[in-house]
Amino acid sequence: MESKGFSEKHRVTYYETDMNGTVGLGRLVDLMMLSCNDQSDAVGLSSEKVNQMGLGWIVTQNMIDIKRLPRRNETIYITTHAKSYNCYFCYRDFWIHDIRKQELAHMHTVFALMDQNERKIVRIPENLIEPYHSEYATKIERLPLPKELERIDRQKEYEVRFWDIDINQHVNNVHYFEWMLDALDLDFLIKYQPVSMNIEYKKEIRYGQKAVSQAQITMTGVETVTTFHEIKVNDELSCRAVCDWKLRKEEWIM
């Protein structure tokens, strides 16, 4: 852990876990973002403060590797580090470790700053990035992007709910996970556990809209599957993702 990183301890509550007795992927991202929120509060740049400037941090891409999902009642360490930035993007890493300091998950995230009125990405002012002691990098990172769906194996509709909306007055990224993965159905989510996920956010979704979550399921081995996901509103792409899965082996199913 580097000095410019931020770390905190967290006990996973029962309501943060699902039928498998572990944290779901969306909740995993919530937990990681908690450290980022707390670091921002600590340096005096809370979401509320950024919001009062008419701005809001948004995520444009998440890349997650999962070694093991945190379990019900487990105590974990959540760490974040604002790695680098350029005029428009901020690159931040997150880790979850168990109490023996074994890495459970790692996430690389691309943030951008949105103007709340224009709903457009703006240049990041120096005073919003300086307190994180992040490294300035002129280059924009070229991260792998999830591929388009070749066919639709599963499809479900999701209407935006009050509790989906966040401080930026749009659906919080974390709810995209719920829509993407729920479309795979219960049998799939009990049978397989996620290994990695790459999510690209293309367009915000707002209250009153109806989203369609489409998924393609491709077997890649005897015990491994890759799923491809797209979330659309009126045929316009909001989000695209790819997720690798393996057969669930841990005896933690209730």
Place this chain on the structure above:
Amino acid sequence: MESKGFSEKHRVTYYETDMNGTVGLGRLVDLMMLSCNDQSDAVGLSSEKVNQMGLGWIVTQNMIDIKRLPRRNETIYITTHAKSYNCYFCYRDFWIHDIRKQELAHMHTVFALMDQNERKIVRIPENLIEPYHSEYATKIERLPLPKELERIDRQKEYEVRFWDIDINQHVNNVHYFEWMLDALDLDFLIKYQPVSMNIEYKKEIRYGQKAVSQAQITMTGVETVTTFHEIKVNDELSCRAVCDWKLRKEEWIM
């Protein structure tokens, strides 16, 4: 706090709060149930253990009074006390206090024990109740019940999702709150704050089912409203509730 009670400290995370900057009603119940889960773990009767006996605790009624909803980042105390029991029901109280020991919320809850195979309520065995040092009372409590809807002012459909299902393989009560209140819509939930709620659970809802949430909105004063709620699956009643609201005065909206 009595000696047979159980109490714990909790910091409200950002993802436990909504657009109003406070905990929603469903999450409030989650927080209270956390103390009950932790007490059960402490006395060696975890949900998993009860589950292995082919049984599961279910809630048949909740009565909640709210003085103030916990805020984002606030540290609270959660307390529970298994008050009394008879052959079929357990009566338990919950409180949330702020750090100055001011009461924020109080909930009275009726629990029953369900046979996981038969999906029916069974007589509570002595060994599942004894460790809580609860008082035996022959009388069944006669609590006020929410009234039937006189008309439907709002209606929304909700399909059961993977993350709605709990250890009892049915929709967790807490998700009923989301369905009941989301049907009121965003404008209502920003304008008013809940004062009290009485919820009677009639029939479980399982994965694959589609629920309809119906609400009646009745003004009771210039700044007060009462809402009545029913959740149905194929016209069969699953849950009925009544909720009192007052105009939101706290300047906590983001």
